[in-house]
Amino acid sequence: MFSKIQINKSTENYSQQIEQIKDKLNNADAVVIGAGAGLSTSAGFTYSGERFYKHFSDFAERYGIADMYSGGFMVMRYPLEVFWAYWSRFISINRYEKAPKPVYDDLLKIVKNKNYFVLTTNVDHQFQLAGFDKERLFYTQGDYGLFQCSVPCHDKTYDNYDAVISMIEQQENMKVPSELSPHCPVCGKPMTMNLRSDDRFVEDEGWHRAAERYNTFIEKNRNKNVVYLELGVGGNTPGIIKYPFWQLTAQNENAVYACINLGESFCPDEIAGQSVCINADIGKVIEDLT
Numbered sequence: 091m092f093s094k095i096q097i098n099k100s101t102e103n104y105s106q107q108i109e110q111i112k113d114k115l116n117n118a119d120a121v122v123i124g125a126g127a128g129l130s131t132s133a134g135f136t137y138s139g140e141r142f143y144k145h146f147s148d149f150a151e152r153y154g155i156a157d158m159y160s161g162g163f164m165v166m167r168y169p170l171e172v173f174w175a176y177w178s179r180f181i182s183i184n185r186y187e188k189a190p191k192p193v194y195d196d197l198l199k200i201v202k203n204k205n206y207f208v209l210t211t212n213v214d215h216q217f218q219l220a221g222f223d224k225e226r227l228f229y230t231q232g233d234y235g236l237f238q239c240s241v242p243c244h245d246k247t248y249d250n251y252d253a254v255i256s257m258i259e260q261q262e263n264m265k266v267p268s269e270l271s272p273h274c275p276v277c278g279k280p281m282t283m284n285l286r287s288d289d290r291f292v293e294d295e296g297w298h299r300a301a302e303r304y305n306t307f308i309e310k311n312r313n314k315n316v317v318y319l320e321l322g323v324g325g326n327t328p329g330i331i332k333y334p335f336w337q338l339t340a341q342n343e344n345a346v347y348a349c350i351n352l353g354e355s356f357c358p359d360e361i362a363g364q365s366v367c368i369n370a371d372i373g374k375v376i377e378d379l380t
Contacts, residue, residue, distance in 0.1 A: 101116075108378050110366050111317075114346045115379070119314035120307070121201050122338075124331035125210040128351055129320020132372040134190030134216060147180055148264055170280060171265040174369050177283065178257035178266065184214050185234035186251065193373040194220035197321075198380050202356045207307040211323075211330055213285060228304040229297075230330055236284035238292040239274035247284045247294045272345075308338070316345045324354055339364050 115121060136142075138157035143150060146161065153168075155161035158180060165176040188194075194216045208217055211231045218224050236247040250272070257266045272281035284292055293301075318335040339361045341345040347365040349355045350372050357365040368375055 104368070104370065107366050107368050109317075110375045111348050111368075112277060112316050112379060114348065114366070115200065115204070115319075117315055118317045118346075119205060120311035120316045121204050121206040122308070122311075122316060122318050122335070123197070123201065123206060123208045123210075124318065124320040124323055124333060124335055125208060125212055126323035126331065127212060128167060128213055128324060128354070129193065129372055130189060130214055130322070131164050131284065132191070132215060132322065132352075133193035133216065135184060135216075145183055146176070152264065169265075170271040171268055174257050174266045174271050178254045178261065181234045181250065181254050181257055181283070185347075186254070187217050188216075188219045189214075191373055193376055194222075196373070196376045196380050198222055200376065205311070207304055209304055209331055211327055224355075225303065226307075228300040231284070232283070232285040232291060234283060234285070235282040237272055238284045238294075239277060240282040240290070241274070241276060242290055242292050243277040243279070245292050245294055247292055247296070249279070282361070311341055312338070316342060318345060318347045318363075320347070320349045320351070321376075322351055323349075324351075326336045336361060 134141075137159045142157050146155060146158065149155045149165075150159060153161075153164060155164055161176060162180060165173045173322045175327055198220050202221075204228060208222060208227045210217065210227070210229055213229060213232050213234050215233060215235055217227050233247075235250055237250045237253070238247050253270070253272055255270060257270050260267055273279065284294075316338070318339055320331060320335055323331045335347055336358055339345045340358075343364075347357055347361055347363060349357060349365065350370070352369060352371050355367040355369040357367055
């Protein structure tokens with residue numbers, strides 16, 4: 091068991107920390123990126139405020155929705171026509187549009203010529219939209235761009251781009267035509283997003299292939315000079331990225347744990363000597379690293 095401590099970070103040390111990470115990346119045999127919601131937030135994917143009201147002011151006024159995240163749950167109580175009017179907009183702007191800021195593009199510049207792999211809990215597809223190799227990505231928690239059976243009656247997912255665009259183009263008064271609400275082609279039950287929120291999440295064939303590629307990458311590079319670069323991972327699901335990165339670093343004296351997170355940058359005392367923790371905006375740090 092690790093004993094978590096907060097690493098102190100002063101403005102005087104920032105430049106030195108940037109140089110440390112640059113040096114470790116330049117000499118790395120492998121780079122494992124662990125990306126959480128904070129990375130997309132830094133890239134401009136905010137779910138509240140101006141961006142929310144730009145796209146959902148009508149839902150805010152009628153249904154009292156205050157932000158995109160809570161709205162996704164609130165519309166579950168309404169008919170499918172309303173549910174899909176909301177979610178089609180949500181998916182369109184948070185999955186099929188690139189993030190407003192070039193944080194992902196800058197990150198690719200850093201690792202594109204390196205031996206890298208990405209493990210992410212994000213479901214917004216921004217790595218692929220930025221040009222990352224899809225064979226080097228493992229989306230553990232799903233993908234806004236996929237539908238699955240809500241039961242689910244079978245372990246298969248379906249691309250939803252055409253369906254989402256049709257729902258956006260044809261919705262009126264915050265409702266889509268009934269015939270556009272997606273239903274499972276096998277059992278006829280309503281479809282839902284392929285997001286891990288309970289035990290009904292579908293891990294399809296693509297998910298398992300990506301998991302195998304990731305595990306193979308970890309094992310192949312376990313004892314080499316590895317940088318575990320954690321970006322914007324919070325405390326909601328630490329068992330997916332944060333804790334494994336700590337353990338892998340502790341097990342390999344040649345490994346480095348680099349944590350970049352505004353407000354949540356820390357490491358256990360046991361690996362403090364192998365860690366660089368920067369408490370700053372991820373986009374700013376990545377820009378400085380390039």
